[in-house]
Amino acid sequence: MAGPLGRNLGLVVALVLLCIAGLVTAGDRFADVDNVLTILRLAAVIGVVSVGMTFVIIGGGIDLSVGAIVALSSIWATTLATQAMAADFHWIVMVGTAILVGAACGLVNGVVIAYGKLVAFIATLAMLAAARGLAEIIANRRTQIVQDQSFIRFFSGDVLGIPTLVIIFALVAVLGWVLLNRTRFGRHTFAVGGNAEAARLAGIRVQRHTVYLYVLSGVACGIAAVMLMARTTTGSSTHGTLYELDAIAAVVIGGTLLIGGRGTIVGTVLGVLIFTTLSNVFTLNNLSSSAQAVAKGVIIVLAVLLQQRVANRNPRRRGLRGGTPEAAGTSIPGSPSGTPTPGAAAGPTT
């Protein structure tokens, strides 16, 4: 993990530039503490989803179903039955339900992908359709109001002036960072995404690990659903619409490779902050959400182009038969120093 700062320097610069743009165009309205907290509160929900997504993508997969899982979790956690139980016992029942539903959806994703050998794109696309559909059936297409005021009070409150939602995001991000960089689980995630065969030969149970990754993403969606329920005081089958795209975009501009094996939590967090700050700056300047969407698209392309430029400047030499995926499509890669040849030693000896 050489030079985490260096790797994310571009993102930090982008964020700073955005903030300067905000300051120049909106002045005090942007620099206001409440506004900053608003940005962070907005970033929190999608941020939690993105942390889970980071794991899945580093592990060589993709999860298109995160938005739908958020919706289903929010609906299941706010049904009359769940809320009745919560009223009898404690609002923690709602939290538990949301997380369990998320985990279950992730489990289905993971099992279908790892053992059913479905491509992740297809499996989670199916879950995207099915989970939101199921949410609509359960809710009968109605928005469900959260009755438990102590639930709302707890999650919408703040600790020492910092919103609880933001603290949850920070906790998830820190735990995610530790899990990815300081545990066997994280190490294995890089290995499974970087070279699944090598991981298997190293004794890692690749299929089981893949299942864990999607369960992890599902749990993140469950947590995000709870946060969204608190922020909107509702459960709805329209919650989390297009979260999959926002999360993937944040992860990708954060420097995580879509082919797996490389990526950082810090980058993802910065990616989320960049998009949320961008939205905020646009909103403060009374620009439409359509203009935001265009800007978002441009940023994604620019960020990835920039990353490739940087990646090309330090060409990574791989194994003899590996060849970088970028080079595989071109006619004849291989520079004099780039591909060491085994025959080199054969001359004098044969």
Add this chain to the structure above:
Amino acid sequence: MSAQSAASPTLLEMHGIVKQFPGVRALDGVDLEVRAGEVHCLLGQNGAGKSTLIKVLAGAHQPDDGHITWDGAPVTLGDPQAAMTLGIATIYQELDLVSGLTVADNVFLGRERSRLGLTRPAQANKAAGELLTRLGHPEIRPTAEVGSLSAAQQQMVSMARALSQNARLIVMDEPSAVLDSEEVDHLFQVIRDLTDEGVAVVYISHRLEEIRQVGDRITVLKDGRTVATGLPVQDTPTREVITLMTGRTIEYVFPPRRALPEQEAAPLLEVAGLSLAGSFSGVEFDVRPGEVVGLAGLVGSGRSEILETIYGARKATTGTVKVGGRKLRSGDVAAAVSAGVGLAPEERKSQGLLLGDPVYQNISISSLSRFTRGGFLTGGPEKAAAREQVRALDVRPPDVDREVRTLSGGNQQKVVLARWLLRDCRVLLLDEPTRGVDVGARSEIYALIRALADRGVAVVVVSSEIPEVLGLADRVLVVADGAVVTSAPADELDEHKVLDLVMQGAVSTSGAAREGDVA
């Protein structure tokens, strides 16, 4: 197999191992017996079943039949973890490392030590550094990303990984393939240290002379069967080993040259003043029909780049390439191909073949226009033409519908050649045509190349193996530091002379300024 007195105890015994893949019986009753503290060499042609056998031994493949005994007790190697737990470590040929992780991460992958669930990078880095120092490579930083290392350094990481397992048996699949001779010497020293400690090593290599240096006993595989086991290295003549591997005695590895083509024949390929910035400069040579020209030189001398530039895969900085008197547009592969130039690239698997496609599609890919009618491909004639080439080149198995992936290295090379034969190409550029091809199949490839030349094709061969260039080519160009330093008939040169030239060039710093064609 006779009982030797005072022999070390048997550590591993594999008996009657059978492994069936769809359509292929990769192992058909293999026996292997390895003693503690010995270097046991596993020999066999490509496709003989060596790789499958070591994957069975590593727990990566489950055998369909047979018994494995470890330390006197029967065992089942259900998964890689089981093999590692017993003390079997495997260094694979295909460098099975994760390029996005650090050196230390790779060394301990799957066996990370952690406390309270947290990994301990500092400790792992220290341990990895010690292992690499023991291997004579203290310069490889444990925190470096594996993707940024050279192939030889990656090989060392694989070695460190095997050492870190404190294994009792280490399987090395062609460990020397990416190492230079000094590194190979060091590797042998490490192997000797290991065997002194009682560790057994199963050593696979195509280089028989290495086996002479480091091996104790030999097991030979052929077509998925053990044809000889436990032969003592010192008392077995090379000829006998080759006979066992190929099933026949090789009298002439290189086909005889024809009388040199008439000097008057117009050259088919003319290269004049060809330069590629940063790679080579002022390269001049002609190849007449029926002539084989060899380019000898070290890796990085520019020899592969010369071929690729002639082929148009790289755009020449200056200079011209003419085929049959017509100038080729620089940097245009399609123009070169339509003028009748074919290239069999060095990286056969990544640059030469569509591995997942059947043999016939690989053969016909450059001649598709011949098999289309009204814009649609006609399957029948396409396959028939491929079948004809497969028969002519003796590709085994002779099945044009088989995926190329499943063929051995030598047969894959034949498929590449078949492609250009079908296209009736006039100029054939071969980059390391026998790399990864075993001894028996090599002579077939040599004979094939000579047969092509005899049909009037102009052939240019690049090889790192000087004897190969000398034995195969009519004329040899020695390339050093991006310039042709000598051009002479092959029978006027010998290995030492070429080696001297190659080395001088490599030492000289102003090689690029040297005159192009000395002869």
